[in-house]
Amino acid sequence: MRQKMLEYSKMILSKVSFSRALFQKEYRKSLNILEKSEAEALREWVQQNYLHQKDLWYTADSSAESHIVA
Numbered sequence: 001m002r003q004k005m006l007e008y009s010k011m012i013l014s015k016v017s018f019s020r021a022l023f024q025k026e027y028r029k030s031l032n033i034l035e036k037s038e039a040e041a042l043r044e045w046v047q048q049n050y051l052h053q054k055d056l057w058y059t060a061d062s063s064a065e066s067h068i069v070a
Contacts (some may be wrong), residue, residue: 006039009030009034009042010042013027023066029041031043
């Protein structure tokens with residue numbers, strides 16, 4: 001079930017990547033819902049898939065970083 005939440009989060013982020021505000025909102029929600037290891041996996045996935053759109057995820061990632069870092 002947990003793996004499904006990670007995949008679901010990736011799907012949602014893919015669908016809202018057209019909007020910075022929506023992407024950041026959904027990214028923050030996902031980081032709060034997922035377990036620490038899954039949140040780190042999602043963070044890496046976002047960086048790999050949206051590196052060319054750093055402004056899309058960087059702000060959201062910065063505010064949620066405390067959730068990820070142990």
